[in-house]
Amino acid sequence: MKRRLINSTLGVVLVVVVLFCVPLALLEKQSIENSAQNAVRTEALHLLGVVENRLVAGEPIDAEALSGLTGTDASRYAVIHLPGQTPITLGTPPDGGDPVRAVEQGPHSETVTVEESRGPVSRDIRRMLLLLAGVAVATIAAAAALAVWQSRRLARPLTELAQTAERLGSGDPRPRQRRYGTAELDRIAEVLDASAERIGRMLTAERRLAADASHQLRTPLTALSMRLEEIAETDDPATVKEEAAIALTQVERLTDVVQRLLTNSRDSRNASAVAFDVDEVIKQQAEEWRPALRRAGRVLYLEGPPGLFAVGTPGAVAQVLAALIENSLMHGDGAVTIRTRVRDTRVVIEVQDEGEGVSDELGARVFERAVSGHNSTGIGLAVARDLAEADGGRLELLSLRPPVFALFLARHVD
Structure with a gap:
């Protein structure tokens, strides 16, 4: 029973953990990716605004003029395409493939492309997955400990009740008077205690009947034995006849004692x-x-x-x-x-x-x-x-x- 209870509890917890953690992991992963994508797009819109302002003001647009912009993250790589000009690059191209990219185009046909390495995004996703995995493991461990404790708590009363029933079967009718705080188990314990008391009374009555029978039968048997001894020691036919009649009376008394014992055992x-x-x-x-x-x-x-x-x-x-x-x-x-x-x-x-x-x-x-x-x-x-x-x-x-x-x-x- 312990193993079944533990397995069922762990099964339920595993299902709950899977149903909770898998959708949460997918949502968190999507959230991290969207956050990185929005940050790159925001950077691209910022650069596009700066470029448009300079075009309208007739100011020069080159790498030197744009390198001092505080809105440009050093970890990002930006490419600015202006009509009739060589593309302007800011930063270092990100390592690895499939970077996070955002492309924005302005009203004067200028285009701003911002890229960011996917490494930080992947690290954030890994940390998130590790955190969820830790929470899942802790939840399963807590559920396992709770299942073990609960199984022992439920199995101990059943074991004790089984021992009580075994004691009753072996002739030990002492009630235990132990309760466990569970209505069903307490009901079983009450029934067993009541049965123990009834069995105890029955055993006491039987032992008392046996003791009474041995004592009450001893007296007429002793008297009968004395009459038989008298018969064995005499040669007088009249004495033998008299003693035999008395012995028959003793037998009748012995029968009456047995009948009385049986009657008293059924009804006092x-x-x-x-x-x-x-x-x-x-x-x-x-x-x-x-x-x-x-x-x-x-x-x-x-x-x-x-x-x-x-x-x-x-x-x-x-x-x-x-x-x-x-x-x-x-x-x-x-x-x-x-x-x-x-x-x-x-x-x-x-x-x-x-x-x-x-x-x-x-x-x-x-x-x-x-x-x-x-x-x-x-x-x-x-x-x-x-x-x-x-x-x-x-x-x-x-x-x-x-x-x-x-x-x-x-x-x-x-």
């Missing part, structure tokens, strides 16, 4: 909230996590009034409780207590353990992604909070020491 609004028995969800989670807690030498307690019903999605509430119990198992200590209570129009489910608790620094950011005080992923509590909010509830840290997490759900009253 929850349209499956129903009234459910809080005790059943808590009992289910207690059965799933007691074996893991037992292996760690810890116990699980359930407290609170029975018969509470809340509005939400049982699968989502189960995932939130699983994340809280797993958090206590990994980062807490001592007994884990799941407590239910009623607060105004809310059902509150608290999960508490007897560990050291949460530091003051971490307490304000405990629900932020990638924030963890024990070198974990920092995703679990963030995902649990998102699930609670998507289900119409909220998840809070009520106490730092001992650590108490509370899930608030809308209460259902018959």
Whole structure:
């Protein structure tokens, strides 16, 4: 593009220079020649007037009498023809051929011829042509410099826009927010920046979905693995049957988690909230996590009034409780207590353990992604909070020491 722009600019300038300089050179050449011709003719008329005056006055006309005339240029050559007399010559004949000549004839048949060498005329024409050539060269050089500058000015934004598009294609969606003062280029830059922001949001959503999926699927897979281990370690058919039934329930929960992830990736609004028995969800989670807690030498307690019903999605509430119990198992200590209570129009489910608790620094950011005080992923509590909010509830840290997490759900009253 640079070469095309430079070539087109130089082509236009060359055409303009030719159309301007050639006629101007011809006019100037004609003007110089006419000026020289007029000067010689004026000299001839001057001599003719002097000769006529002397003829009328009866004064002698010869070379000596005319040599003192100040109007006669020393570089010119004059020949005066008088009837019945020898021609009178003034000056030296010009060198070279084709001199500038003027012939004037008076009323008494006298003739005056004045000639001038064409050398000064040729020199003036050459100087004029050299001046025009210099102007043309300077104009072309200025046009070339301007074309190079303009091509770089226009090519740089296009190069940067191409680099931005390439960065978008390579997965770097950072907008550059750079403008160039040209409406068309700025429009392209705005479109690319808007596309970069959309791609960035899409990539963030996909990465978040992948992280959430890996974390949310890990809990039911862990529970399923524990049930399969129980089956593998027992020879009692009744125990195998019971554990297999629980494993099937885990598979159903795993399917529900996958379906929820897909649904949330398309639409974050929850349209499956129903009234459910809080005790059943808590009992289910207690059965799933007691074996893991037992292996760690810890116990699980359930407290609170029975018969509470809340509005939400049982699968989502189960995932939130699983994340809280797993958090206590990994980062807490001592007994884990799941407590239910009623607060105004809310059902509150608290999960508490007897560990050291949460530091003051971490307490304000405990629900932020990638924030963890024990070198974990920092995703679990963030995902649990998102699930609670998507289900119409909220998840809070009520106490730092001992650590108490509370899930608030809308209460259902018959």
